[in-house]
Amino acid sequence: MKAVLKKEKGVGFVIEDIPTPSIGDDEILVKVEVASICGTDVHIYEWNDWAQNRIKPPIVVGHEFAGVVVEKGREVKRINVGDFVSAETHIYCNHCDMCLMNHREVCRNLKILGVDIDGAFAEYVKIPERVAWVNPKEIPHKFASIQEPLGNAVDTVLAEDISGKTVLITGAGPIGLLAIAVLRVFGATKIIASDLSNYHLEIAKKVGADVVVNPLEQNIHDVVLAETHGLGVDVSLEMSGSKSALRDALKLTKYLGRVSLLGLFDKSVDVDLTNDVIFKKLRIYGITGRRIFETWEIVSSLLSSKRLDVSPIITHEFKLEEVDKGIKLMKSHQSGKILLYP
Ligand SMILES: [Zn+2]
Numbered sequence: 001m002k003a004v005l006k007k008e009k010g011v012g013f014v015i016e017d018i019p020t021p022s023i024g025d026d027e028i029l030v031k032v033e034v035a036s037i038c039g040t041d042v043h044i045y046e047w048n049d050w051a052q053n054r055i056k057p058p059i060v061v062g063h064e065f066a067g068v069v070v071e072k073g074r075e076v077k078r079i080n081v082g083d084f085v086s087a088e089t090h091i092y093c094n095h096c097d098m099c100l101m102n103h104r105e106v107c108r109n110l111k112i113l114g115v116d117i118d119g120a121f122a123e124y125v126k127i128p129e130r131v132a133w134v135n136p137k138e139i140p141h142k143f144a145s146i147q148e149p150l151g152n153a154v155d156t157v158l159a160e161d162i163s164g165k166t167v168l169i170t171g172a173g174p175i176g177l178l179a180i181a182v183l184r185v186f187g188a189t190k191i192i193a194s195d196l197s198n199y200h201l202e203i204a205k206k207v208g209a210d211v212v213v214n215p216l217e218q219n220i221h222d223v224v225l226a227e228t229h230g231l232g233v234d235v236s237l238e239m240s241g242s243k244s245a246l247r248d249a250l251k252l253t254k255y256l257g258r259v260s261l262l263g264l265f266d267k268s269v270d271v272d273l274t275n276d277v278i279f280k281k282l283r284i285y286g287i288t289g290r291r292i293f294e295t296w297e298i299v300s301s302l303l304s305s306k307r308l309d310v311s312p313i314i315t316h317e318f319k320l321e322e323v324d325k326g327i328k329l330m331k332s333h334q335s336g337k338i339l340l341y342p
């Protein structure tokens with residue numbers, strides 16, 4: 001089968017013919033119909049510090065996908081050949097303390113598809129049955145691969161009730177854009193989005209941001225305070241992993257407000273906890289992965305009900321072989337979500 005590989009250490013991917021995976025007793029083989037590029041794939045491509053420490057080439061990359069089950073192992077009961085599935089990409093162990101407490105998103109023995117084991121940028125991918133999510137029939141197939149990042153967005157937005165709240169979202173890349181669309185559906189009343197890419201901000205407006213701000217062109221403090229009667233927002237969602245965005249988010253969240261953090265920071269960050277968090281009694285949530293499978297239920301029904309329109313966020317669709325083109329677009333911040341078809 002055709003597959004996109006991180007073949008060796010260093011920058012880039014290689015497209016190669018490799019044997020189709022053979023499955024174990026508790027696994028299923030899926031013919032990939034659509035996949036999507038994630039920031040993680042870009043990091044693996046670029047071979048950044050994180051990738052150098054984590055990735056052991058050769059490995060098939062890619063983790064966001066949807067496709068049809070073509071084969072199942074002897075012990076597989078819940079999933080059938082012919083099912084249209086997506087996958088929880090965090091392969092949890094099911095026996096550590098976190099898994100036993102139904103917090104599989106922070107499983108201590110987590111393996112990630114396309115990071116620790118062969119992934120989905122290929123004609124076929126094998127996954128354990130336990131991480132397969134059977135998609136509702138009504139779901140547009142084209143959108144089925146983006147449920148995984150959409151789940152990140154949903155958990156970031158819904159760490160607490162969001163209805164009637166004013167919200168600042170720092171970072172309007174693909175997941176930030178998904179979060180804006182989710183905020184709209186769940187009833188946020190004013191959505192202010194910041195990003196350094198005007199391309200991202202144009203899409204942010206299309207999916208429901210009321211105000212957009214590019215901190216390279218405008219003072220974000222002035223904009224947010226002007227939009228919130230000088231008080232700041234009820235909720236901030238940090239999706240960029242930028243230190244200055246985090247500091248802005250903390251400063252611009254009003255007293256008794258909530259901050260959800262999804263963006264990952266390269267290094268430790270200095271923040272004024274005393275003034276910006278403690279004296280304001282903020283609540284801060286770290287968000288990682290998705291609730292398995294509570295979030296999947298929400299995400300699937302948002303898409304199958306057509307209540308959430310993600311089409312403005314999908315900006316490019318390429319053949320799998322054109323993955324390099326997609327990665328370069330992502331790096332230039334001139335894209336939303338990019339789909340790949342094997
Ligand atoms: Zn992803």
Ligand SMILES: [Zn+2]
Pocket residue numbers: 092093094095096097098099100104106107108109110
């Ligand atoms: Zn576990």
